[in-house]
Amino acid sequence: xxxxxxxxxxxxxxxxxxxxxxxxxxxxxxxxxxxxxxxxxxxxxxxxxxxxxxxxxxxxxxxxxxxxxxxxxxxxxxxxxxxxxxxxxxxxxxxxxxxxxxxxxxxxxxxxxxxxxxxxxxxxxxxxxxxxxxxxxxxxxxxxxxxxxxxxxxxxxxxxxxxxxxxxxxxxxxxxxxxxxxxxxxxxxxxxxxxxxxxxxxxxxxxxxxxxxxxxxxxxxxxxxxxxxxxxxxxxxxxxxxxxxxxxxxxxxxxxxxxxxxxxxxxxxxxxxxxxxxxxxxxxxxxxxxxxxxxxxxxxxxxxxxxxxxxxxxxxxxxxxxxxxxxxxxxxxxxxxxxxxxxxxxxxxxxxxxxxxxxxxxxxxxxxxxxxxxxxxxxxxxxxxxxxxxxxxxxxxxxxxxxxxxxxxxxxxxxxxxxxxxxxxx
Numbered sequence: 001x002x003x004x005x006x007x008x009x010x011x012x013x014x015x016x017x018x019x020x021x022x023x024x025x026x027x028x029x030x031x032x033x034x035x036x037x038x039x040x041x042x043x044x045x046x047x048x049x050x051x052x053x054x055x056x057x058x059x060x061x062x063x064x065x066x067x068x069x070x071x072x073x074x075x076x077x078x079x080x081x082x083x084x085x086x087x088x089x090x091x092x093x094x095x096x097x098x099x100x101x102x103x104x105x106x107x108x109x110x111x112x113x114x115x116x117x118x119x120x121x122x123x124x125x126x127x128x129x130x131x132x133x134x135x136x137x138x139x140x141x142x143x144x145x146x147x148x149x150x151x152x153x154x155x156x157x158x159x160x161x162x163x164x165x166x167x168x169x170x171x172x173x174x175x176x177x178x179x180x181x182x183x184x185x186x187x188x189x190x191x192x193x194x195x196x197x198x199x200x201x202x203x204x205x206x207x208x209x210x211x212x213x214x215x216x217x218x219x220x221x222x223x224x225x226x227x228x229x230x231x232x233x234x235x236x237x238x239x240x241x242x243x244x245x246x247x248x249x250x251x252x253x254x255x256x257x258x259x260x261x262x263x264x265x266x267x268x269x270x271x272x273x274x275x276x277x278x279x280x281x282x283x284x285x286x287x288x289x290x291x292x293x294x295x296x297x298x299x300x301x302x303x304x305x306x307x308x309x310x311x312x313x314x315x316x317x318x319x320x321x322x323x324x325x326x327x328x329x330x331x332x333x334x335x336x337x338x339x340x341x342x343x344x345x346x347x348x349x350x351x352x353x354x355x356x357x358x359x360x361x362x363x364x365x366x367x368x369x370x371x372x373x374x375x376x377x378x379x380x381x382x383x384x385x386x387x388x389x390x391x392x393x394x395x396x397x398x399x400x401x402x403x404x405x406x407x408x409x410x411x412x413x414x415x416x417x418x419x420x421x422x423x424x425x426x
Contacts, residue, residue, distance in 0.1 A: 005038035010046030012190040016141040017098035018044040024106035041067040045076035078160040138378040138405045140179035145191030153266040153333040164196040180218030195231020207235035214245040223247040249392040253293040257312025258305035289391035291320040297346030299337035319364040321357035368412045394419030
């Protein structure tokens, strides 16, 4: 048996896929170790931008220096497997669905057997995620869906992940039950286009799944990963409002507040439609925290268009913006678009959007000072602990006040740059 280390780049789906590989290796009897000590390394890569792909190659090179063998998987490997194989003789590039790849990694680690990738199936997912191992984190990222049918002009993901497809609810609920039994109090439902989830057997929608997960014994919180505004259906909004375990936080990508830019991006809504749907969510779920993604400098975006994006972010009551300066991704429609925005303009707009995000975040956190919150502790150290509120605000606590995985009540006392300093409530 070998020692191993697993890391991922990119989104929560990449993290969930990496954890499948970890589960498969543990189930096969291998032992987890630090990156410096591990005999083999697993790197789940990202391809959302050309820069992300370059960082993925850097991560594989670094892992190759630390370990005897590196198994590279994920989106960048699916897109350019040979580029990763060329990084060194110790690199094994494994394109394919994560469920199949996880089993291949475990098999190769034990016997070095060459196997081919197969199509994603829930039975494969359960086979590699089924062992009851101690949680590596306080929360479990449960992938309920993969692939995407939206085909935004700037995005390569449909090419590397394929069409949207869903796991059956029964398998998802079994995975959630195992996670809860292992002490993971929070479950994050994730997917590439999570709002497309439909139970292929019973025809259930995402709101039905959220209700079912929230009622699994031992689950204290259920959180959704990023969801498109067009997928915020009434049944989901009502489930979020009706289940006490459902976290009142939604990450809803905006990308632009200008209708012309949205159309060029291939997004399927206008700025007004985005605002209307967010307003509907707030009417039903008054304490919801909305965060978002924005791309600055997309081809054709002028100063007026960027100004409308700033205005839309403020009008939507967004509290944090993940800002992405546009970079052309070879193989996408947007890579051939005219009216390219100059780097200095992209940089300046990115700075302006980040400044607005910092202001809105500070205002939201300042309103909590003196209030009582419940925090799930996920980081512990002798000097300081930290964790998140249900609506995803980072809280910092005195060291040693609670173990990782504990849900504790705190009082918010002072603003930090990215969170709030709190003390345990008496």
